[in-house]
Amino acid sequence: MRAKFGIIVIAGATLMSLAACGDRNGVPELMNLRQTGEGADEFGILPTKPLEVPVDVAALPEPTPGGSNRTDPTPEGDAVAALGGNPAALGRTGVPAGDGGLVGHAARFGTTPAIRAQLAAEDLDYRRSNDGRLLERVFNVNIYYKAYEPLSLDQYAELERWRAAGARTVGAPPEAVETPR
Secondary structure, three states, X not given: XXXXXHHHHHHHHHHHHHHHOOOXXXXXXXXXXXXXXXXXXXXXXXXXXXXXXXXXXXXXXXXXXXXXXXXXXXXXXXXXXXXXXXXXXXXXXXXXXXXXXXXXXXXXXXXXXXXXXXXXXXHHHHHHHOOOOHHHHHOOOOOHHHHHHHHOOOHHXXXXXXXXXXXXXXXXXXXXXXXXX
């Protein structure tokens, strides 16, 4: 009897160990944004700009040890330039003259200066109250999709609601067309 109990305990421990090595229900590990290894941070690596030989070498600025370099990446400025903005206006305070109407319309109902901190605190409270069952917490199972499921939108029901209201849904797949037999 004791031998049978010992075999059952060992088999159960082996089964739980193998279950912990699973693929986390198909949820990609990208949902876990904390760095767990000793390797490089993929989001912290930015390529440098290509080297250029200036027309007048004497016009180059003096080197500044620890300062910025002409080939240093500037992702914010590059994004602003790609979207048609002026990267030189990034460091300035205030809104560029051409964007005043857009900012005024977006802020017509008022703004909350600390909205990011407020949303982060509310999200943390929500995640703490929906942190999963005991074994999900013990085995560090990602329950992101399950926790936010009540807040997600059923895209097909919403599409049917808009179609029933007579709205054109040109970006959605067409309705099923029955073929004559």
